[in-house]
Amino acid sequence: MKDRKLLMIPGPVEFTPEVIRAMGMFTTSHVAPDFIEVFGQALERLREVFLCPQGQPFVIAGSGTLAMDIAAANLIEPGDKALVVNTGYFGDRFAAILERYGAEVTQVKAPAIGDAPPLDEVEAALQSGSYKLMTITHVDTSTAVKADVKGLAAVGRRYGALVVVDGVCAVAGEEMRQEEWGIDLALTASQKAICVPPGLALVVAGPRAMEAFRKRQTPVGNYYADWNNWLPIMEAYEARQPSYFGTPPVNLIWALNVSLGQILDEGMEARFARHRRLSRAFKAAVAALGLKQLPLSADKEATTLTAIYYPAGVDRTVLGYIKEAGVIVAGGLHPAIKAQYFRVGHMGVVSAADILTTVGAIEQGLARAGYQFEPGTGLAAAQAVLCESS
Numbered sequence: 001m002k003d004r005k006l007l008m009i010p011g012p013v014e015f016t017p018e019v020i021r022a023m024g025m026f027t028t029s030h031v032a033p034d035f036i037e038v039f040g041q042a043l044e045r046l047r048e049v050f051l052c053p054q055g056q057p058f059v060i061a062g063s064g065t066l067a068m069d070i071a072a073a074n075l076i077e078p079g080d081k082a083l084v085v086n087t088g089y090f091g092d093r094f095a096a097i098l099e100r101y102g103a104e105v106t107q108v109k110a111p112a113i114g115d116a117p118p119l120d121e122v123e124a125a126l127q128s129g130s131y132k133l134m135t136i137t138h139v140d141t142s143t144a145v146k147a148d149v150k151g152l153a154a155v156g157r158r159y160g161a162l163v164v165v166d167g168v169c170a171v172a173g174e175e176m177r178q179e180e181w182g183i184d185l186a187l188t189a190s191q192k193a194i195c196v197p198p199g200l201a202l203v204v205a206g207p208r209a210m211e212a213f214r215k216r217q218t219p220v221g222n223y224y225a226d227w228n229n230w231l232p233i234m235e236a237y238e239a240r241q242p243s244y245f246g247t248p249p250v251n252l253i254w255a256l257n258v259s260l261g262q263i264l265d266e267g268m269e270a271r272f273a274r275h276r277r278l279s280r281a282f283k284a285a286v287a288a289l290g291l292k293q294l295p296l297s298a299d300k301e302a303t304t305l306t307a308i309y310y311p312a313g314v315d316r317t318v319l320g321y322i323k324e325a326g327v328i329v330a331g332g333l334h335p336a337i338k339a340q341y342f343r344v345g346h347m348g349v350v351s352a353a354d355i356l357t358t359v360g361a362i363e364q365g366l367a368r369a370g371y372q373f374e375p376g377t378g379l380a381a382a383q384a385v386l387c388e389s390s
């Protein structure tokens with residue numbers, strides 16, 4: 001029997017064999033001509049994946065939190081006002097990072113867990129003060145709540161705020177059109193829908209963000225994150241020139257270029273559509289099994305992951321049973337309700353077969369945990385969606 005489990009968590013996700021192979025290659029010099037070509041190509045491809053043809057991409061060793069740190073360090077000067085649209089755990093984190101760089105942070109919080117702040121409340125907040133920047137978590141990984149990035153970005157722009165999107169659980173899965181939607185900076189990490197092992201912070205900054213950076217009066221309060229150090233490096237690699245500031249993670253960047261190529265081969269529109277379809281199939285199964293999701297309404301449900309309350313009488317021991325049935329899912333993350341729910345990531349190279357396998361394993365786990373339901377109910381509901389002609 002195969003003993004490798006299917007990994008269905010909100011990152012790291014499953015990777016393609018080609019990506020894994022790139023990780024296992026002999027490491028070249030970071031200024032070897034073939035690596036310079038690969039790094040340059042990866043930067044060009046990032047613009048296409050973020051749908052931001054005028055953007056300046058940054059690929060820097062670190063996790064998604066570093067990408068948030070880079071955004072705050074380079075765009076915030078002490079005393080700047082920042083507005084955080086908070087839909088959960090990662091909104092709290094962004095507020096803390098912005099404050100670390102001296103921002104005066106105001107938060108517009110969701111009225112309840114599973115909800116998002118209403119657009120008019122965000123607009124009222126923007127109206128009441130001159131904010132330099134606002135942050136939006138596209139998909140809050142603690143609640144599986146998707147923010148209305150397009151609507152929020154339009155409002156932010158109207159009031160002159162730089163729009164920053166934490167897309168760590170979204171970019172390359174959830175529909176995001178950086179330039180068209182007026183997003184000034186979007187960021188993610190390699191291990192989520194980008195489908196590369198953990199270790200890369202990915203940032204694409206639009207022209208207004210770069211201009212705000214160039215107009216700074218004070219030095220960037222973080223040496224490693226400072227774009228003054230990294231911008232010449234990114235420009236050099238794109239110009240296919242050798243360059244050095246800090247040694248880039250060669251194999252990860254090789255893997256990134258492979259994955260970005262695969263993402264663009266599928267095409268962004270097809271990729272968004274696949275995530276929508278598979279998410280709909282999985283959520284249909286969850287509903288058919290009588291389980292409740294965290295997001296309070298369908299328009300707030302992410303397509304990259306699902307957060308599900310345990311039914312009465314079931315707790316996190318079910319996660320062990322699901323694992324024994326072949327699939328690894330994640331526990332809760334939101335501190336207020338951590339023990340009451342679990343999360344299933346379905347982003348990246350996820351397939352219809354993965355969805356059915358996952359629903360099957362969840363059914364087996366629930367049955368072992370003593371939950372009463374007709375086995376196959378979830379599978380039938382997922383299958384019904386998957387069999388719809390697209």
Ligand SMILES: *Cc1c(COP(=O)(O)O)cnc(C)c1O
Nearest residue numbers: 063064065090139141168169189
């Ligand atoms: C995962 C995640 C992060 C943090 O990324 P790390 O790589 O764990 O540092 C930030 N924001 C969101 C929305 C995430 O899903």
